[in-house]
Amino acid sequence: MIGKKRKLGRKIQDLKIGETFTTTSRVEDRDLLMYLGLTDDANPLYIQHDYATQTPFKQPVVPSVMLCGMASSIVSMHLPGPGSHIVEQQLSYPHPLYHYAEVRFHAEITDINQQEHQVILDMHGYDEEGKEVMKGKMTVIPPYEPTSMNAVSLENFY
Incomplete structure (x- = not known):
């Protein structure tokens, strides 16, 4: 996306x-096929309806x-936002x-550590x-403040 200006996400302060x-968001066939193609994951539970119907799930899962x-x-x-980096995650998946399906995600900031910038x-x-x-x-490092607004390496971000 060279030439299109993008904003960095919100800084820690x-x-x-x-x-x-x-x-x-709704999970469509296109999304599943792109994921499975990218990861070369051919788990029959994800793509084979005939197999999945014989499991306790009764249908293919995401x-x-x-x-x-x-x-x-x-x-x-x-x-x-943009410029952030996830450094740790502890996630579980209680139901398939x-x-x-339509999935609703909810994220909330529960702690801010200024010293660790997380x-x-x-x-x-x-x-x-x-x-x-x-x-x-998820433990996340928010974007850092750029040292120079004119830095060549950040010409598409400000």
């Missing part, structure tokens, strides 16, 4: 405990790592998410029925 971000990726994009794009996010995902499909914490 601009964040507050209790801030939240919520978004909803890979847990795909949910993690969706949560990661919330950090990268929204809270704190099924194909074509924030803790509680991250939760829910299906349409309100079942929790993902829960846990």
